Amino acid sequence: MKSHPVSTPLALWLDPESPLGADHGQALQMSGWAVMVIQTMDDLMAHAPDAALVVLHLTTDITRLKAVQHLLQEAGLSTPVVCRVDRHELDLAVEASQAGALTVLATQDVRPASWQRVHAQLKPSTHRSAQTPVRQVVFVDPSSQHLLALARKVAQADVTALLVGPTGSGKEVLARVLHEASGRALGPFVALNCAAMPENLIEDMLFGHEKGAFTGAHREQKGLFEQAHGGTLFLDEIGEMPMHLQSKLLRVLQERQLTRLGGQNVIQLNVRIVAATNKDLKKAIAEREFREDLYYRIATFRMRLLPLRERPGDIIPLAMQCLLQQAAQPWRLHPQAQQMLLQYAWPGNVRELENVMRRATVLCTDHHITPAHLMFDDWLTQGHAADAGLVSDSLHTAEAEAMPAVPPVPTPMVEPMVASVPLPSAEAAVDQPTDLQSAVRLNEHQVIMATLASTPSKTEAAKRLGISPRTLRYKLAQLREHGLNMATAC
Ligand SMILES: Nc1ncnc2c1ncn2[C@@H]1O[C@H](COP(=O)(O)OP(=O)(O)O)[C@@H](O)[C@H]1O
Numbered sequence: 327m328k329s330h331p332v333s334t335p336l337a338l339w340l341d342p343e344s345p346l347g348a349d350h351g352q353a354l355q356m357s358g359w360a361v362m363v364i365q366t367m368d369d370l371m372a373h374a375p376d377a378a379l380v381v382l383h384l385t386t387d388i389t390r391l392k393a394v395q396h397l398l399q400e401a402g403l404s405t406p407v408v409c410r411v412d413r414h415e416l417d418l419a420v421e422a423s424q425a426g427a428l429t430v431l432a433t434q435d436v437r438p439a440s441w442q443r444v445h446a447q448l449k450p451s452t453h454r455s456a457q458t459p460v461r462q463v464v465f466v467d468p469s470s471q472h473l474l475a476l477a478r479k480v481a482q483a484d485v486t487a488l489l490v491g492p493t494g495s496g497k498e499v500l501a502r503v504l505h506e507a508s509g510r511a512l513g514p515f516v517a518l519n520c521a522a523m524p525e526n527l528i529e530d531m532l533f534g535h536e537k538g539a540f541t542g543a544h545r546e547q548k549g550l551f552e553q554a555h556g557g558t559l560f561l562d563e564i565g566e567m568p569m570h571l572q573s574k575l576l577r578v579l580q581e582r583q584l585t586r587l588g589g590q591n592v593i594q595l596n597v598r599i600v601a602a603t604n605k606d607l608k609k610a611i612a613e614r615e616f617r618e619d620l621y622y623r624i625a626t627f628r629m630r631l632l633p634l635r636e637r638p639g640d641i642i643p644l645a646m647q648c649l650l651q652q653a654a655q656p657w658r659l660h661p662q663a664q665q666m667l668l669q670y671a672w673p674g675n676v677r678e679l680e681n682v683m684r685r686a687t688v689l690c691t692d693h694h695i696t697p698a699h700l701m702f703d704d705w706l707t708q709g710h711a712a713d714a715g716l717v718s719d720s721l722h723t724a725e726a727e728a729m730p731a732v733p734p735v736p737t738p739m740v741e742p743m744v745a746s747v748p749l750p751s752a753e754a755a756v757d758q759p760t761d762l763q764s765a766v767r768l769n770e771h772q773v774i775m776a777t778l779a780s781t782p783s784k785t786e787a788a789k790r791l792g793i794s795p796r797t798l799r800y801k802l803a804q805l806r807e808h809g810l811n812m813a814t815a816c
């Protein structure tokens with residue numbers, strides 16, 4: 327076995343099915359990995375203490391991954407494991423990712439860029455913890471595939487990009503794609519939400535300060551421009567940036583250099599700026615809220631994320647992806663539930679879809695999602711479903727029924743439709759009621775009420791809810807018992 331230079335991280339290659347091919351070997355080497363081919367678990371234990379990575383081939387299930395994780399754990403090692411899976415084995419890929427694989431690559435993937443990305447994932451980022459799970463990103467609708475292809479091209483050019491689209495549509499996800507597919511993938515990805523910060527703090531966060539620059543500046547602080555050195559700085563909600571900072575940002579972008587607050591030293595800028603907004607910046611320019619010259623400076627490439635309802639091909643794959651993220655089980659999505667997801671307007675876009683699917687996993691006990699498990703955000707904010715005219719306004723149940731049932735849509739996972747990009751933890755987006763039981767009951771109450779209000783009989787309502795009339799009677803009794811008002815429904 328060839329020795330490897332100490333500075334090059336070692337990847338242990340475990341693939342009893344096939345030898346390491348020259349193309350894989352080259353890809354790893356080109357992306358800065360030393361490779362050692364191992365055959366057995368004993369080999370693994372002998373070399374794992376020196377390794378930065380284990381690369382594992384999975385063929386039928388994740389037993390091998392579990393065994394490797396177990397051995398590493400017993401040896402007190404937290405060596406990350408990359409799994410290689412045939413690109414048609416979607417379930418296996420998702421399972422491996424759920425079980426804690428650092429990332430899952432197609433066995434056929436011999437691109438050095440993929441292995442470079444693994445490097446990047448190992449580097450602790452300023453933005454996420456090393457434990458953040460890697461999630462599949464879905465781009466299935468033809469318009470999304472087109473956008474992904476464009477993003478990958480734009481990523482190669484080191485230019486500023488502006489991402490526009492409604493809230494929850496995936497602007498930050500696309501910003502990460504731009505970063506991961508760029509030559510800066512090994513550098514940091516640093517994000518700042520301009521809407522979430524007070525004005526004076528944005529300036530300090532971006533530019534940093536020298537010790538004593540202002541009262542309370544006890545030590546020097548690097549700004550985000552510096553922290554993102556060699557990588558990407560994502561300026562979210564740039565439309566909310568105050569005017570005087572817009573001027574300062576423009577100057578920095580023109581001169582490619584900056585100074586910290588209270589400092590003299592000129593710092594050279596080496597970041598790529600990706601900005602995002604859900605505002606109509608042209609209107610903001612007309613209203614003198616946004617600088618036109620800054621707009622042209624940041625919008626070298628402008629990419630638009632469509633609202634989710636305008637890319638229906640993404641809806642079911644995103645829903646499935648979200649279910650699998652909750653639990654690595656074979657989920658079923660009832661044709662009528664699919665129909666409801668496809669017909670809903672999704673004012674909160676993908677973020678709302680994630681919320682709806684998370685609620686569904688709480689309500690559903692048998693991994694078969696029916697219409698009864700789907701609670702849309704609109705319903706929750708409208709309070710009492712029947713009183714709020716829910717059925718006629720937001721869910722056209724009668725129409726849904728008149729339409730032919732759609733067959734279950736398989737979740738595709740073939741490149742380039744689905745990319746593997748680490749996403750920020752979704753926890754922030756989860757509704758976390760203090761009392762989950764009551765939230766679940768309230769949701770159930772609302773769906774039952776809405777269905778009863780829109781159907782001629784309880785038998786019909788039960789059918790539409792995907793439960794037996796007996797279960798419906800039982801649920802109504804239960805809801806009454808919990809003091810929920812069923813007066814309008816019964
Ligand atoms: N194409 C996608 N594939 C998988 N998840 C997505 C996709 N687009 C958005 N999401 C998820 O939806 C949520 C909102 O996305 P985000 O990028 O934060 O939207 P925005 O920045 O436009 O408000 C996040 O949890 C993100 O992971």
Ligand SMILES: [Mg+2]
Nearest residue numbers: 494497498562
């Ligand atoms: Mg955002």
